[in-house]
Amino acid sequence: MFRFVAAALWALAVFGVYPALAHEGHDGAAEAPVPSHVGPRAEAASPAFELVAIPRGRELVLYLDAFASNAPVTGADIDVETPEGFVEATAQGDGSYRLAAPWLAAGGHHDLAVTVKADGVEETLTLDLDLPPPPSDPAAAPAKSETSALLAEIRDHLGHQGLVGAGAAGFLLGLATIALMGSRRAFPALAVFAVALTLLIGGAAMAGDGHDHATSDVSGSAVLDPVATIFEQARRLPDGIVFVPKATQHLLAVRTGVTSEAGHRRTIELPGRVIADPNASGVVQSSVGGRLSPPPGGFPNLGARVRRGDVLATVTPPVQAVDASDMRQTQGDLDQQIAIVARRVARYEKLAPSGAIAQTALDDARAELSGLKDRRSALDTLRRQPEDLTAPVDGVVAERAATAGQMAAPGTMVFRIVDPGKLYVEALSFEALEPGAEATGRLPDGRTLTLAYRGAGLADRAQAVPVQFAITGDGEGVRLGQFVTVLAPTGTTANGLALPRASVIRSEGGAVVYEHVSAERFAPRPVKIEPLDAERVLLAAGVPAGRRIVTQGAELLDQVR
DSSP states (O other): OHHHHHHHHHHHHHHTTHHHHHHHHHHGGGSOOOOTTOOOOEEEEOSSEEEEEEEETTEEEEEEEETTTOOBOOSOEEEEEETTEEEEOEEOTTSEEEEEOGGGGGOEEEEEEEEEEETTEEEEEEEEEEEOOOOOOTTTSOOOOHHHHHHHHHHHHHHHHOHHHHHHHHHHHHHHHHHTTTOTTHHHHHHHHHHHHHHHHHHHHHHHHHHHOOOSSOOSOOOOOHHHHHTOOOEEOTTSOEEOOHHHHHHHTOEEEEOOEEEEEEEEEEEEEEEEOTTSEEEEEOSSOEEEEOOTTOOOOTTOEEOTTOEEEEEEOOOOHHHHHHHHHHHHHHHHHHHHHHHHHHHHHHHGGGTSSOHHHHHHHHHHHHHHHHHHHHHHHHHHOOEEEEOSSSEEEEEEOOOTTOEEOTTOEEEEEEOTTSEEEEEEESSOOOTTOEEEEEOTTSOEEEEEEEEEOOOOBTTBEEEEEEEOSOOTTOOTTOEEEEEEEEEEEEEEEEEEGGGOEEETTEEEEEEEEETTEEEEEEEEEEEOSSSEEEEEESSOTTOEEEEESHHHHHTOO
């Protein structure tokens, strides 16, 4: 007899919570689930505004955003028609609005009319707010024993944890009942305890099931506790939709844009790199081999601005042993000739007054002496005079390979001078581009450059043609050799939706964008994209026109789990 009763109690303990599971599966099919800790809320939208109302204790918090951009609307005049009459909402520092709402404690259904005046636009939005019934009066309830309080705590905990916890608790109770069948005196009490606890768990699960589902205007469970609603978090739902409360959207600065179809010039992406403008750059090289020496002010530092003709370094040619021997021999011959001619000039100068020597002979001797001295002086200068290396253009020092005492071979580049305001981008193209059209460049750090077409070459580089563009916009921080992605127009037109590149998330399955389907829900949409320019992409398929797509904060939404 006891075994039969035990088996019946075990079955009741195990399966007593399953009706709640069947009930949730039936009711939850109509709408995607939301996090169980999210409190009741109501939302409304118009062509200009999007409004979300969330109860917070005895206050009603309103979040007013622009419908198209999802940007918070600040400085608006908001009047709410409540069960107690018209109440004006007060703006808060976090971009929300609050108003006193003591009528929230009564629970039930409330129809609210919200009049919004902002930026010269006035609209009236209606909200349907459903609240749970107020809790029973604690004073009227009988005093609870420790056991009943423990049961209530377990029931509430399991009700919030979901049906899995309730089923597990029922299964454990059934096992405990069977294990204690041998104790005849303890068994009746334990059996009654198991039945009572199972019924409480099943009732909590069914109550949680009723609270976890929302109507078309209210999302989340019917939890009015302000402490619980403060900790609302963004969650990714089982169907992939991301639920993000309005307060979190303001914190993450999530922005949207409405898609519209139009014709755009088709562009292609080209790999390129930054090069110097050949008319505004130059290199400093040594024409002879020698030892480098700094000028009086020292070698110019990298980034230093120089002017054309400035001496940047000097090169002292070395004298080989053979050359030195030849030069000393030549020097000795010149010194000997100078001494002989000098004595001849002195003798002619003594004889010239008496007429013993012609004046022309004296003049010839003097000219020969002067020429010998010049040759001797030039030989000394050739041995000591270094070569000055000067800047060929105005600009800044982009490269420097100069060290005091360094030996430089003929043709060695010692300095590279570049004008940072005149730079080129050279790209390789496999298709014909639109001549004279402006292009855009995208740097690895996300910055964009405005490029002007300068010409295409005829040389074949791995089946590609080099194309050069001039950087016409702000090129601050751009350096030589830096890689750039060039987006150049081809002259053809493509129809589609233009979106910022920040809207597109790269995933294993391809490109994904997030559509703002409701006030606090974002749905991922797989799309097909094509390059448009440095800041936008062309949405070829996946999302129709007129949808709100996240343009800022998409990467943050994609991280929500």
